[in-house]
Amino acid sequence: MNPASVVVIGNFDGVHKGHQEVLRVARSLEPGARLVAVTFWPHPMSVVRPGSEPRLLSDLDQRVELLRAAGADVVEVIAFDRALMSMQPEDFLEACISPLNPVRVVVGQNFRFGHRASGNVETLRAYGAGRFEVTGLELLVNEHKTTSSTEIRRLLDEGMVAEAAHHLGRPFRFAGTVVMGHQRGREFGFPTANLPVPAGFAVPAAGVYAGWLTLMHQPDAPAWPAAISVGTNPTFDDVPAVVVEAHALDHDDLELYGVAVAVDFVERLRGNVKFDGIPALIDQIAADVVRTRQVLGVD
Template sequence: MAGSVVVIGNFDGVHPGHREVLSVARATEPDLPLVVVTFWPHPASVVRPEGGPKLLTDLADRVALLREAGADQVKVVDFTREFSQLTPAQFVDQVILPLHPTRVVVGENFRFGHKAAGTLATLRDLGAGRFEVTGLPLVKVRDEETCSSAVRAALHLGDVRHAAELLGRPFRFRGVVQHGDHRGRELGFPTANLPVPAAFAAPADGVYAGYLTRLDGRDAHGVALPPGRAATAWPAAISVGTNPTFDGEEHRVESFVLNRDDLDLYGVDIAVDFCDRIRGQVKFAGVDALIAQMDADVAAARVALADHPCGRL
């Protein structure tokens, strides 16, 4: 590699602040390949296994979003406990210099090396005579600094609208549809069920309006889409939680697609995009009360998706 502009960070969620770093790097060195360095798993989950943050995206989505944001190459560093012991100088020697950077662009809060000892000033000192360093302030949304932690906080409150503002797009949860209790179909509301892995973020328990999309390149009936044809995003009422009315224990994202009764999505990789919150999770006294509320939730989802800009995805 004759030279490159290198951007470094965790990039969980690939929010506007992350995309701004890539945009500035591209504009500053337009003739050089843009190489993004990211880490997997999240460093905090390795250094503090009991206190790691809930992830906003899996690695495949993160890489795809970084490429959409302009990365020519995404280098994924395997963040192990041994790697966490590198000094700032060793980090530069082993991670940055092999990429032959002309310039390194990071957020001004960037930390690296053992115990996060390296700062922006440290990086400039270590890069002196070898590469230039550009540090960028955090991007703000309505006077609030956008960061992955702020997105997680919004999701924790069930405020998916604010999460979408901070992300620059609706929060997306994805996974492979699994068989559940088949209770929804019996009640007249068949759902596509996704388990929520402990390591990943999901909105607070409750009911939401959003969209479900197949990610396997096929239509509603499993037929391969023509080349270049985008998958359809189907409007849906979405439940997040444990099904307390039936004393459920598994945490799930369950999506009831509106206006469709012909979907067979078992074993299919899907994405669920959250647009608006309808209500919190409730334990009902019986099935009749639950069905009545589900009817109301579906009606509310229709209204929310008609009124909210997310409905024009």
């Protein structure tokens, strides 16, 4: 049998402050138990109503990493498929939660599960009576706004990355593997690390941002201050899909093709503009670099 556990359950997309609070409370209520975070992949809506699923704030690897950083000893990823979707709430609990040997289950007060989302916190309590305790937490409110993955997506859609960071508890991060672009930035003196945006993933609104560029999976790697562009490059009209392009300030010698990197967004500088010519574009990029230094407080 598994050791005694305090179990938290949720989608945990983005692992924002509300999710972090669920894990914090769970740990504080049962400090002697292992903390198990149960999450689902893919997003349940991609199975329940394909095409209606939200754009994700993080991929599965990021989610697991963030849950561990928030205190989870174990992350259990449950494959969400049509069989799971059709399970009655009690059957889901018997098959997926009871084997974890919970002494307590902690969820958000709005947690729903089981066939047609018919299970809720009261269903959990009824099932757990005599077996485990159940704690339902109210949603976290931050600066008069409820913290949720939906609210963070809305802020990103408006380019409000600083506000999104308030709900996340950290800057919004987009990660991926650097690909070769048109190399215009290198020609202009501002080489960039280019990251295509996969379908189904969230990024901030088109525009230019100040932030940081970091190598993934290398704990001791430096974080370079970066001017970041998001969009399809309207000046040249030959970038069909949205791309995140990060220029590491004062570095024109980085060889990052094929390297996994992360881009952390700190503040929006401006929207995207279609320039009349290359000299005007270069002047604006230079101004963006100056503004990035000011925002990040670097020389």
